[in-house]
Amino acid sequence: MSRGRAASPADGDTRRESGVDVDVVVIGSGFGGSVAALRAAEKGYRVLVLEAGRRFEDADFARTSWDLRRFLWAPRLGCYGVQRIHRLPDVVVLAGAGVGGGSLNYANTLYRPPRAFYDDPQWRDLADWEGELAPHYDTASRMLGVVTNRCDGPVERAMQGAAEDLGVGETFRRTPVGVYFGRPGETVDDPYFGGAGPRRTGCTECGNCMVGCRVGAKNTLVKNYLALAEGLGVEIRPMRTVTRLGVVPGTEGPDGEDATYRVLHERTGPVGGRDRQVVTAARVVVAAGTWGTQTLLHAMRDVGELPRLSERLGSLTRTNSEALVGAMTEHAPAGVDLTRGVAITTSFNVDADTHVENCRYGKGSNAMGLLATVGVPGGTGRPRWREFLAMVARDPEPLRRMLPTTRRWSERIVVGLVMQSRDNSLQVSGRRRFGRPGLTSTQGHGEPNPTYLPQGQAAMEVLAARLAAATGEYTVAGGSWPEVLDVPMTAHFLGGAPIGASPAAGVLDRYQRVWGHPGVSVLDGSAVSANLGVNPSLTITAQAERAMAFWPARGDADARPRQAELLREREPAGV
The missing domain is CATH 3.50.50.60 (FAD/NAD(P)-binding domain)
Known part of the structure; x- marks a missing residue:
């Protein structure tokens, strides 16, 4: 094996004295x-x-x-x-x-x-x-650079209305975000660190924060x-x-x-x-x-x-006791832009343990729509995939009208990010996969890690009704294909x-x-x-x-106690 260089030639003597690279x-x-x-x-x-x-x-x-x-x-x-x-x-x-x-x-x-x-x-x-x-x-x-979100539009108003409909309107708030708003599209010298940081450009509210900010505002x-x-x-x-x-x-x-x-x-x-x-x-x-x-x-x-x-x-x-759900319209609504703003702009608390945020992607960023489907109730005692089949057999119209889910998906959906502070967990252990280290899991300490959050489903149904009223479009509460298989998704592992x-x-x-x-x-x-x-x-x-x-x-000597x-x-x- 070759020895990696990590310091400049000028400090070679120091490295030799310390015995490390x-x-x-x-x-x-x-x-x-x-x-x-x-x-x-x-x-x-x-x-x-x-x-x-x-x-x-x-x-x-x-x-x-x-x-x-x-x-x-x-x-x-x-x-x-x-x-x-x-x-x-x-x-x-x-x-x-x-x-x-x-x-x-x-x-x-x-x-x-x-x-x-x-x-x-x-x-x-x-x-x-x-x-x-x-x-x-x-x-x-x-x-x-945390500031309060400044973006406002039909999604934010629908979220506030949903919170009020659920009787928790006092918990609605605009999110604290790390974004340089400035003048949209205008590039200025570093506004944060007295010029020591890079130049920044004001946010244009394109909605593509989670794809990577090409503007330079994030x-x-x-x-x-x-x-x-x-x-x-x-x-x-x-x-x-x-x-x-x-x-x-x-x-x-x-x-x-x-x-x-x-x-x-x-x-x-x-x-x-x-x-x-x-x-x-x-x-x-x-x-x-x-x-x-x-x-x-x-x-x-x-x-x-x-x-x-x-x-x-x-x-x-932990998974942050999380679910990724949503409210989806049949068509991209005319005259109502669901993609405008930063990725997450508002939130509210359904109850003391459950926090709900709206998320968005920008126009054209529809790949994550491959994971989307209609919302499927859980907690019935039987696998959710069976609930899904029974639900579609009873009424295939919601699924039929949402497909294909990738069609202008980002313009049709308000993604719901649901998180809880409850004490549940997984036990993760190591395993080899294809000759490389990997991980596997079982249920861990506390409550079982949830595969279905009824509070999230209720919030999305109310949000869907608000979104339908705002857009005039047929709208349903959405979910994801992994969760149909009782495997939740988390962005917060x-x-x-x-x-x-x-x-x-x-x-x-x-x-x-x-x-x-x-x-x-x-x-x-x-x-x-x-x-x-x-x-x-x-x-x-x-x-x-x-x-x-x-x-x-x-x-200097380390003042912390030895273990x-x-x-x-x-x-x-x-x-």
Whole structure:
């Protein structure tokens, strides 16, 4: 294997003195990895970021979701876009890819979570999470440019009317979003960081946030954290897939402290094993997204590279108790544009646990319509596919009038994103697929992970009635084909590396270091230890900001307790 270069020739002497190629390797460049890269660089560390996806300039994003090579992530098919789709037995996962991770195709929506998140028994006794995270939510909001959505139109009015019809009108609100509104289409010098960031262009409300913002208005991580990190000398290497992470033999102490780590990475592509390189570091931040992080950690524990990893790995994997539903018109309504605005503009709460948002794609972005069908009730005690067949047999008209669902789909639908803060989870474990590491799932702790949310169905039926009144079009509540098979879809795959008081209780300590391997930190959605009930991006960012705030400046002593001391803190008196 060849040795990867991660620093300039000028610092070669420093590298030889420290015995590692770089101080910190960050695996992934999403919300957690980008925070780690910037904050570590600010503290003087030499940082290398390895990202499996490609780098996009604004003009590189797909014009519509039918440009599959630029939209879909499927390296075996030659597609290196922003949209990942993964399948587990219990859920279909939508995730992001590329330099900037999920910020490239997320819906810009940056909510703070409800109280239930902080009160989850998994972690509530380890810290005053609400108090400790509050200043870091403030920092994350400033860095990501959070403002209240300004877009308004027929969709937003239908959402407000639906909330009122359900008797929860007081919960209706416009979403907090990370978008530069400015003057539509006008490009200006960086308005956020005193000119240190890239130039920005005002939002044109094209609706294609989740395909990739070609305008330059979306506050993706390449516009803030990563841009500033690169300004401090951080190297970001795209199209590099990490396949192995472990301890350099003979470098760690008896409690796993003070180890040197080695990271094997290769060129991303349809065939593995090309251009393999190894880089060594004193610290590693794993932030490859919940799917990527869990895949890597499960594989490394199984092959003995990270043998101290907790048996709790994969537990408390969350889906945000989520459903993707919608309200769909038969035709694209004349004179009513459902695509105008940013991706998510409004929300309301059906009940204390259930949060509903409207989502949209821009004109022409109809590929996700392949997953759409009419809504199918659940909770009847028999499989939903049987309910679907019985429903169509009784009345085939709704399905007939919606087909084909890809026909001007984005102009006909208001997608409903339904999330809950309830305590349900999956248990995820590693497995090999086609010779490569993969994941599988079973039901986990708490309530069963829901395959049907009656609150979401009720909300979409009311929204469909409002939409029909506004457009004059025949309208039905919609769902997805995976959910017909009792497999829900989620855009918020979280957890699996929960924070816990000990290795028996969690994978990470309260500083988000891996129990048993404290030189490895996990700073992405897999460290979110409870269902949020709202979009997770701001929370992932805030948790990462908090974790990085504990890192000492390079060369200073680390004031955090060693993990052996953390365990002794929780031993009963007399032990």
